[in-house]
Amino acid sequence: MLSQSDLQSYLKRVGLATTGPVQAPGLQPQGPTLNLLRQIQKHQLLSIPYENLSLHWRPVHTTDTTIPGPSFVSPPFDLSNESLVQKLILHCRGGYCLELNCLLGAALQALGFSVVRVTARIVCGFEVLSERLASERAGALTEDQIRETETFSSDESGWETHQMLLVSLLPTNGSDREEYLVDVGLAKYSILEPIALSSSFSLVGTEYQGVMGKRFRISPAGGSGDRWNLSVRFPGSRIWFPYYTFAAKAADPAQIANIHYYMSMSPSSTSPPEPFATMPRNDGAGQVTLQGLTLTMEEREQGSEKERRIFCY
Structure with missing residues (x-):
């Protein structure tokens, strides 16, 4: 976890800190609440951009002149709290999914x-x-093709390269433990609010707000009871497109380290493949995106979308 001084810097970075000791809205005196979780998630999403620039422009980490061309013997940055605070808070940079989450x-x-x-x-x-x-x-697309498009594959194989959070609130008054999926690392598909996981599946089908009018919902994946699927629907669309699938259990730290090493070092790791940075604006109703050498501003007003390209090389 962050130290108290780093936490104060974080809250200032996302626009939630007050002067003096750490006093985030909703934190005192009742402790962690769903309202506070919502505020933290949305404020970070609207304050710290998603970007993969460090995955493209990497410093050389060796002085061995016998190796032709640039050589990277280790990731140029790590996932320690110290590195994250330095890059995302003190240097006012952004990051990709592992860094942000x-x-x-x-x-x-x-x-x-x-x-x-x-x-x-x-x-x-x-x-x-x-x-x-x-x-x-x-x-x-025919109706059969739409149903096929919405269906998640039953094949659970494949490398899991995305990382997000499960956040729990302590039960109150004898209620069940409340668990939420929280993810601020989805770039232009980011989710603006926590998504509730319910063991009784009573919340299956509930829709959650995403940036630029996108909607998200979660559904059980079948098989073991701790696996879930996340789907996204675009404005004006009636199709729920499969996005990712996950097991609601703690990941092995070594697995996360391996994902980060791959993302940091592999020439084919980044998606999109060119330098990319994006951040929602106007409380999620707009988006500013740099992709390659093209800067785009998108706005969504009264159900319609407008796109304006500021610079295109």
């Missing part, structure tokens, strides 16, 4: 929440989702 998890733990890191397997990347949405809007 690890920082959020450390802050939530310092605020008294119970936090577990979990990993997920992305079943549809940005490009695939865009293609399928375009097919729907062009009227190129």
Whole structure:
């Protein structure tokens, strides 16, 4: 978890700190609450951008002149609290999913929440989702194809390269323990509020707000009772596109370290493949995105979307 001084810096970075000792809204005197969790998640999402720039422009970590060209013998940054505070808070940078969610998890733990890191397997990347949405809007999908599009594969194999958080609230008045999926590392698909996990499945089908009018919902994956699927629906679409699948259990720290090493070192790890940075604005109703050398500003007003390209090389 973050130290108290780092927590104070974090709260200032996301626009929630007051002067003096740490006093986040909703924290005192009742302790961690769902309202506080919502505020922290949304404020970080609207304050710290998603970006993969460090995955593209990496410092050389060796002086061995016998090796031709740049050589990277270790990731140029790590997931320690010290590195995350240095990069995302003190240097006002952004990060990719592991960095953003690890920082959020450390802050939530310092605020008294119970936090577990979990990993997920992305079943549809940005490009695939865009293609399928375009097919729907062009009227190129039959009803059978739509049902097939919405279906998650029963194959659970494949490497889980995404990391997010399960955050628990302590039970009150004899109630059951409340557990929520929290994820601020989905770039242009980010979720603006915690998603409740219910062992009774009573909340299955509930829709949750995402940036730019997107909606999310969670459903049991079948088989073991701790596996879940996350789907996304775009504005104006009636299709729930599969996005990722995950088991609601703590990930092995070594697995997270391996994911980070792969993302930091592999030339084919980044998605999209070019330098990318994005952040919601206007409380999630707008988006500013740099992809390659193209800067785009998107706005959503009264159900319609507007896109303006500021610079395109």
